[in-house]
Amino acid sequence: MRTKIAVAKGDGIGPEIMAAVLRIFDAADVQLDYEYVEMGKSYFDAGHSTGMTAAAKETIERLGLLFKGPMETPKGKGVKSINVTARKVWNTYANQRDFRSLNGVDTVFSKAGIPINLTIVRENIEDTYGGIEHLLTSDVAVGRRIITRPGSAQVIRYAFEMARRKGYTKLACGHKANIMKLTDGLFLETFYEIAKEYPEIESSDIIVDDLCMKLVSRPEMFQAIVLTNLQGDIVSDLCAGLVGGLGFAPSANIGDNISIFEAVHGTAPDIAGRGVANPTALLLSGILMLRYLGATTAAASIENALLYTLEQGIHTGDFGDRSTPSANTNEFADAIIANLGQLPQKGVVIPQPDFEYKANHDHPSKNKLTVSSNVEEEMVGVDVFVESNKQPAELAEIAKTKTTDNLQLVMISNRGTQVWPTGSIFTELVNEYRIRFEKKDGTRISQKEILHIAGELSDDFKVCSVEFLMKFGGKIGYTLAQGQ
Ligand code: NAD
Numbered sequence: 001m002r003t004k005i006a007v008a009k010g011d012g013i014g015p016e017i018m019a020a021v022l023r024i025f026d027a028a029d030v031q032l033d034y035e036y037v038e039m040g041k042s043y044f045d046a047g048h049s050t051g052m053t054a055a056a057k058e059t060i061e062r063l064g065l066l067f068k069g070p071m072e073t074p075k076g077k078g079v080k081s082i083n084v085t086a087r088k089v090w091n092t093y094a095n096q097r098d099f100r101s102l103n104g105v106d107t108v109f110s111k112a113g114i115p116i117n118l119t120i121v122r123e124n125i126e127d128t129y130g131g132i133e134h135l136l137t138s139d140v141a142v143g144r145r146i147i148t149r150p151g152s153a154q155v156i157r158y159a160f161e162m163a164r165r166k167g168y169t170k171l172a173c174g175h176k177a178n179i180m181k182l183t184d185g186l187f188l189e190t191f192y193e194i195a196k197e198y199p200e201i202e203s204s205d206i207i208v209d210d211l212c213m214k215l216v217s218r219p220e221m222f223q224a225i226v227l228t229n230l231q232g233d234i235v236s237d238l239c240a241g242l243v244g245g246l247g248f249a250p251s252a253n254i255g256d257n258i259s260i261f262e263a264v265h266g267t268a269p270d271i272a273g274r275g276v277a278n279p280t281a282l283l284l285s286g287i288l289m290l291r292y293l294g295a296t297t298a299a300a301s302i303e304n305a306l307l308y309t310l311e312q313g314i315h316t317g318d319f320g321d322r323s324t325p326s327a328n329t330n331e332f333a334d335a336i337i338a339n340l341g342q343l344p345q346k347g348v349v350i351p352q353p354d355f356e357y358k359a360n361h362d363h364p365s366k367n368k369l370t371v372s373s374n375v376e377e378e379m380v381g382v383d384v385f386v387e388s389n390k391q392p393a394e395l396a397e398i399a400k401t402k403t404t405d406n407l408q409l410v411m412i413s414n415r416g417t418q419v420w421p422t423g424s425i426f427t428e429l430v431n432e433y434r435i436r437f438e439k440k441d442g443t444r445i446s447q448k449e450i451l452h453i454a455g456e457l458s459d460d461f462k463v464c465s466v467e468f469l470m471k472f473g474g475k476i477g478y479t480l481a482q483g484q
Contacts, residue, residue, distance in 0.1 A: 002031045003293055006060045008039040010069020012267025013277035018069045020279040020333035021286050027337040028305075030290060030298045034067075035059050039086075041072040044079055051082035060090070061363070066260045067289055069282065070267045080131060083262070087124045092253035092260050093151065094158040095122040097236045098288070103346050104310030105244035105319055109219065116242050119166070119224045121159040122232025123187075124253055126151045129229045136464035137387045140432040147183040147228060150370035152190040158254065159226035160198045166224075170202040171195075174211045174227040174235060181479055187228055212238060240264060247318050250284035252292065257364070261289040271317075275328050278316040280306065283336075296351035302336070307344035309335045375473035381407065381438035382450040382468055383478070386461035389431050392419040399435050402456040406443040411436040411484055418483035432464060434481070 007022070009015040025032060037056035044051045051071070060066050066086070073081040087095070100117040101110050109116055132144040156173070163171045173191040177184035188205055195203035206214070208231045214221055215235070219242055227235055240249035246265035253260040263281035271277055283306060290299035314335045317326040327335060388395055392412050399409050412420035413434045417427050437453060439445045447468070454466045470477040 002033055003065075004033040004035055004063055005065040005067055005289075006037045006056075006063045007034040008037050008056070008066060008068040008071070010039075010267065011041045011072040012070060012269050012272035014040070014069025014071065014267060016272075016275055016329050017263075017277050017279040017282045018067075020329050021283045023333050024283060024302060024305075024336050025286065028298050028302050028340055030295060030302075032293075035063065037066070039068070039071065039082060041074060044074050044082070049079065050085060051079070052086075060258065064258050065289070065293075066258070067286060068260060068262045070263060070265060072267045072269070084129055084131075086260060087253050088129070090255055090258040090260070091125060092255035092258060093123065093125050093154045094162075094254045095124040095232065095236075096120075096158075096162065096252045096254060096288070097122065097239070097249060097264060098284075099236075099239040099243045099249065101243055102248060102310050103307060103344060104313060104315070105248060106321075107242065107244050109242060114220055116219050116239075118219065118222045118239065119162065119168075120232060120236040120239055121155060121162065121224065121226045122236060123151065123155040123227065123229045125229070127229035134465075136385065137431050137462075139430050140464075142465075145180070145183050147186050149186060149190055149372045152187045152228075153194060153372060156187075156191050156194045156226055159224060160194060160201060163201050163224050164198065168201065168223040170204065170223050171198075172211075172222060172225045173203070173205040174208045174225050174231055175205060176208050176231065177205075178207060182477070184228065191226065208235065211235065215239065215242065236264065244319055247278035247280055247316070248284070249281050250288055252285065252288045254292075259289075259292065261285045261292070275330065276317050276326075277329050278318050279329055279333060280316075291352075300349045300351040301340060303349040304343050305336050305339040305341070307347060307349070308339045308342040311344050311346075312339075378471040378474075379439075379445055379447065379450070380469050380471055380476075381410070381436065381445075382453065382466060384435045384437070384454050384457055384466050385464040386433055386435060386457060387431055387464055388433055388461050392423065392429075392433070395433055395435070396420045398460050399437075399457070402453050403437065404449060404453065406439050406445045406449060407437040407453060408440055409435065410438045411481055413481040413484075416482055418481040423483060436469070436481075438469065 009018045037059050039052040039056050043053060071082050073079060097120045101115045126146045126148060128143055128145050130144055130146045133141060135141050159171055173188060175184040175188050177188045215238055240246050249264035251262060251264050263285050265281055268277055287299045287303050313321055313324060314327055314332065316332050395412055403409055411418055414429045419427055450468060454463050457463055
């Protein structure tokens with residue numbers, strides 16, 4: 001049965017590598033039909049604020065599958081990255097990136113005889129990629145880092161299911177919960193909650209800096225790692241380096257309704273238009289897509305031809321033996337096509353399902369909303385962020401005049417470090433403070449009372465923002481200041 005997919009050629013080297021990959025697909029008779037969609041820099045330039053036409057959006061939502069080349073986001077125009085927007089808008093919550101040593105691609109590890117075969121599953125929607133940032137004073141920029149229970153559960157469950165399908169025996173969670181106690185803490189708590197459903201998979205967690213050190217010193221320790229968005233982005237580029245660079249790093253952005261397959265690398269403007277780009281990462285992404293579609297035989301045949309070609313020492317300009325001439329993009333694709341049917345000496349790929357594909361993706365009639373935890377909530381105070389050039393003690397004198405019968409001033413901090421009632425004279429300040437009020441024991445406070453105190457403070461300061469202090473199921477849902 002033939003399947004129709006949406007294809008976006010992309011910008012820079014995108015059209016060159018996409019043409020090469022689709023030629024290989026056609027030669028391998030992959031049974032795909034393509035509907036080309038209009039997305040990328042030229043569509044931003046033509047005035048489409050999302051970087052794609054309405055017809056492109058309709059096609060992708062109808063077909064549920066997008067194979068895309070890299071795309072450039074115009075700089076300095078305030079527009080958001082089309083790559084990130086596409087992943088977020090269509091909820092492709094799990095970004096799976098497979099990294100393995102390839103014969104013919106020399107790395108420090110291949111030379112040392114250490115094979116690498118690991119998968120990073122990166123959360124793809126949340127974290128700092130919410131892109132919610134504000135300049136609160138002309139000196140102070142603040143970004144929101146959003147980690148949610150449903151979002152974490154979705155990607156972590158995907159990682160465990162993937163580990164099970166691939167026959168992995170272990171899955172690690174990378175995090176920085178020692179510092180980001182509530183955000184990464186929630187991700188980690190969710191990881192161990194879901195791990196209980198997969199007792200056959202050994203689950204562990206590792207602090208992300210230690211993870212980076214271990215990945216470069218003992219990569220064979222890991223089979224699969226699940227991480228939040230930004231840490232996952234950084235760690236997966238590190239892993240690309242372990243297996244020979246961005247030219248060999250594929251990615252699958254998996255959602256329940258729509259999935260996107262693309263290379264990890266960008267548009268490579270420095271070599272665009274010269275026909276010399278390496279199409280391997282996009283080809284490997286296409287191979288992931290074929291497996292996702294259940295075309296496991298075609299996927300294995302193309303991958304074996306690619307591995308055989310690499311073993312022959314055929315290479316593009318970005319890798320391989322510099323003493324032998326490099327192939328251009330088309331010559332590299334031609335060599336793979338000529339090698340279809342060949343098997344590599346090492347690591348023959350056998351057809352095996354890698355994904356659980358829902359052929360008839362749902363077309364929902366309304367946005368899905370998930371509330372996964374419902375515990376008793378209590379409002380216990382407020383942090384009011386204000387702009388001020390005053391010293392902490394002066395600020396405290398003014399803040400004390402704003403307290404009510406129920407709310408007391410407990411702490412003032414600057415850049416997260418407590419500066420009142422105690423602190424160090426050596427703590428350097430910027431012009432944005434946090435003033436924390438908490439309710440007195442035995443009292444109840446309302447949102448109205450809290451907003452009133454912020455209103456009172458606005459007589460003396462610019463109020464930059466207000467955050468409620470909450471308890472959930474009796475546990476405090478906010479962090480203490482350093483030194484508090
Ligand atoms: P890049 O990945 O485009 O290039 C980094 C370096 O790697 C360059 O030297 C480039 O020549 C080389 N390179 C990348 N892919 C290659 C390939 N297939 N063959 C040979 N060499 C290759 O990263 P960049 O320069 O930081 O970004 C350029 C543009 O790409 C930016 O506009 C960025 O926003 C965009 N980008 C898009 C995506 C995406 O579409 N998913 C991802 C990353 C960057």
